[in-house]
Amino acid sequence: MKTLRLILGDQLNHKHSWFNGNQDDVIYFMAEMRQETDYVTHHIQKVVAFFMAMRGFNEWMQDRGWNTVYYNLDDKRNTQDLVKNLKQLIKEHDIEKFEYLAPDEWRLDQQLKDFCKSLDIEWQGYNTEHFLTKRKDVEKFFEGKKRLTMEYFYRDMRKKYDIMIEGDKEPGGGKWNYDQSNRKKWDEKTEIPHERGFRKDVKEITDLLEKEGVKTIGRIDPDNFNWPTTRQDGLDVLNYFCEHLLVHFGDFQDAMHTDQDYLFHSRLSFAMNCKLLAPLEVIQTVLSRFRESGKPKIDISQVEGFVRQILGWREFMRGIYWKEMPDYQTKNKLENKNKLPEFYWTGETKMNCLKHAINNSLDNAYAHHIQRLMITGNFALLNMTEPSYVDEWYLGIYIDAIEWVEITNTRGMSQWADGGIVATKPYVSSGSYINKMSNYCKGCAYKVTKKKAEEDACPFNSLYWNFLDEKNEHFASNQRMNMMMALLKKMDPELLKKHKNRAQDVIDNPAKY
Incomplete structure (x- = not known):
């Protein structure tokens, strides 16, 4: 039976069972489409990374002799719409199953479900x-429970x-969670090895985006692109993380510094979110390094902090997404209406x-x-902000922003x-937290220590108290906000x-600030 198989840009799983069987009557289809570049204005590095990864995956399939159809963005056959492209291919290749x-x-998901309902050939989702x-x-795990507490799911x-x-x-x-050990400010003495780099030339793609008029945000050096876009790239970054960064990851995972873009973070999220790497293989590789007796010896707190993000938080947020969508994308409990500053x-x-x-x-899409x-x-x-x-x-x-992980976090x-x-509770703070976890306040035009709304005081300080006052009714009965709401009530009315x-x-x- 002649079969057309669709692979989207975030479905680049080399280990999928699709690739184990006979491929003689199968056509794999991938496409760079304006439908996907334009539904939101993306960072130019994000568009480039997806196009690079998709093209590399297509080459991997072709190297195995499999039949593929790949539409570049400027391919004359490309209608720039997923459904139109699929209908066209089904007719052109006399496809019997999709x-x-x-x-x-x-x-x-909705687009493909609606498309499949209209088909007069067999179809199947995997x-x-x-x-x-x-x-x-x-959703099933928390059925009947009042709170969706990630920690219990993680355990x-x-x-x-x-x-x-x-x-x-x-x-x-002896402990499930070492979060209290993962909140150190970087001491500027612990050495941070240079990030694992690739230095790829992506000028062909950036020229294509410019020629086709794709609107993007952000910056890029087309001669020096530095993100993993193949499975081997991802494995190289994973191994580099285990060898050089894992030893201090947990300590400084919340730290921020003006001189460091990445600190001890792995930079694996793009490779994982487009499925070049699987979460379990990432976790197992990290655990293998942890169990080694060589040097440097890695403390369990470093490893647990990393595992929690993947095994706990990543899976939890995806579950929330499918539990709450599509209503989730319209929720605005605090009735905020302002725009983001320029x-x-x-x-x-x-x-x-x-x-x-x-x-x-x-600069880095990161x-x-x-x-x-x-x-x-x-x-x-x-x-x-609305x-x-x-x-x-x-997004x-x-x-690494794909809606299932972006919208739940945002x-x-x-x-x-x-x-x-x-x-x-809402994750808001005055300038004090920022000063505690970074050196950002040191070189700022505003003084984080000034607390009385002076002209040169940190704007976060006034914004914080204003927010608590404006949203008071929402947090009056929130136990985790009791201390701050009590301080708000005691504040001098004039202040x-x-x-x-x-x-x-x-x-x-905002332009003044």
């Missing part, structure tokens, strides 16, 4: 064979996959923390989780727009008024 891998984005849970596993996953478990289902090292697209601001976090994002949560996300929430604007920026600017964890489904006036000026006139 097969696809289940998309990880709700919009594509699992991508990547994640460690099924779409509805998280269950550790037991299920026998990861860092000793004896009768007890955690290795400096989110330029990096031009006197606030040093935002300048560095945003420029890192523009920022680590604390920069995203406690700098750019924190300001967006204190600015009381969550859709925040979603669009995060566009980061190379609208849920960062913006508290879901009213507490993901996080029990609170000054904070609110200054905060409103920051919100109304």
Whole structure:
């Protein structure tokens, strides 16, 4: 039976069972489409990385003699629309059966389901064979429970996959979670090896994007592209992480520094999110390095912090996505309505923390989780930004951003727009937290230590108190907010008024700051 198989740009799983059987009557189809480049304005490095990875995957299939159809962005056959392309190929090749891998984005899942309903040939959907849970596993795990607490899910996953478990289902090292050990400010003495680089020439793709008029954000050096876009690249980065970075990963995973773009982070998220690497093989490789007796000796706290992000948080957030979509994309519990300031697209601001976090994002299509949560996300929430604007920026600017992982982290964890489904409290702070975890405040035009809404005081300080006051009704009964709400009530009314006036000026006139 002549079969057409669709592979999307984030489904590049070399180990999929599709590739084990006879390929004689199979055509694999991949396409670079305006449908995907244009539904949100993406970072240019993100578009380049996906095109590079897709082209490399297509070459891998062709090297094995398999029949593939690949549409470059400017291919004359390319209608730039997924359904139109599929209909065209089915007719052209007399296809008798259509097969696809289940998309990880709700919009594509719906598009393909609707398309399949219209077919008069056989069709079948398949699992991508990547994640460690099924779409509805998280929902089933928390059925009947009041709170969706990730920690309990994470512990269950550790037991299920026998990861860092000793004896009768007890955690290795005696603790399930070493988060308290993972909050150190980088001391500037612990050496950070240079990141694993590739230095790829991607000028052909950047020229293509310019010729076709694809609108992008961010910056790129087309002669010096530095992201893993093949499976071998991903394995090289994974091994480099284990050899050079894992030893201090946990210690400094929340740290931020003006001189360091990546610190001890792995830079594996793009390779994983387009499925070049599987989560279990990444975890097992890290655990193998941990068990080695060689030097340097790696403490369990470094490893657990990494495993928790993949085995716990990554699977948990995907489960929340499929539990809550499509309603999740419209949630706005705090009824925020403001726009993001222009400096989110330029990096031009006197606030040093935002300048560095945003420029890192523009330069590298990357920022680590604390920069995203406690700098750019924190300001967006204190600015009381409409969550859709925040979603669009995060989904566009980061190379690893695919909606299943972006929207749950942004609208849920960062913006508290879901009213507490993901996080029990909003992740907001004054400048004090930023100063605690970084050196950003040291070179800033504003003084983090000034707390009385002075002209040169850190804007985060006034924005913080203004936010708590404006959203008071939402947090009055939130136990995790009790301390801060109590301090708000005790604040001198005149000082609170000054904070609110200054905060409103920051919100109304962000270009000044």
